[in-house]
Amino acid sequence: MAIKNHDTQSETPLSYGEDLPDCASEIPDTQGLPDKRRIAIDKVGIKDIQHPVRVMDRSQGEQHTIARFNAFVGLPHHFKGTHMSRFVEILNQHEREISVLSFRNILEEMRDRLEAEEAHLEMTFPLFVMKSAPATGVQSLMDYEVTFHGNLSSDDYGIIIEVNVPVTSLCPCSKSISRYGAHNQRSNVNLKVRAEDFVWVEDLVELVESEASCDLYGVLKRPDEKYVTERAYDNPKFVEDMVRDIARRLEDDGRILWYSVGAENFESIHNHSAYAWIERDKAEPLPET
Structure with missing residues (x-):
């Protein structure tokens, strides 16, 4: 792997084990820029992302399944956009511990990390029931x-x-x-x-x-x-x-x-x-x- 030096048109070798420079502070945060239209958005976020979950099962205690998530927050009028990747990060941090009992914690984290007044979370999954x-x-x-x-x-x-x-x-x-x-x-x-x-x-x-x-x-x-x-x-x-x-x-x-x-x-x-x-x-x- 090599990085091209545009000033000299030469290549400086970079090994795979070497850390890339920390340049996050140099990258502009476009979503965080102010917006002058003064129009709030009721729901903004991500739709139809799949994630493993545990759900409570009346007969077996719990069952593991796959759920589709929609996650939204209300966007204040003075923000240009929201940080979409943070929704995915929050779901991944909870891994397979997502359940109806953890909904409030996830919603609170969404609201706090995205600096919103309201948060919405929808989880759709198949529930399997054994019938005679x-x-x-x-x-x-x-x-x-x-x-x-x-x-x-x-x-x-x-x-x-x-x-x-x-x-x-x-x-x-x-x-x-x-x-x-x-x-x-x-x-x-x-x-x-x-x-x-x-x-x-x-x-x-x-x-x-x-x-x-x-x-x-x-x-x-x-x-x-x-x-x-x-x-x-x-x-x-x-x-x-x-x-x-x-x-x-x-x-x-x-x-x-x-x-x-x-x-x-x-x-x-x-x-x-x-x-x-x-x-x-x-x-x-x-x-x-």
């Missing part, structure tokens, strides 16, 4: 996409838990007018909650599955297929029924402060989906009947 088939008991893994949304400001800290749960829905109208069966389809339920106490993600998954026509399984034998088909037929639900029944359960859970629940039915007899959504802050009273 309903008739034969055959076990198989189901995966559910989970996202933790963390937010830290000078006067507030909170985490919203989001989970996507695939289920089966069977149409009550089709059942009531058909002689030979009813159309059913796979549905996706998106549930978000903000809680004041600890809530297992698995509890949220089971809540959603219990309010569908039937839940899904990784492996089903013929007796299991018979069970889930008949279970759905005996438990028909419109997309409106699912979101209302889930909301009713969340209303009765004192840990839940705020929630949103949306259900999308990927219709088997239409070229479109059916959709319903509810969002509610439980601090606000329900409408009177």
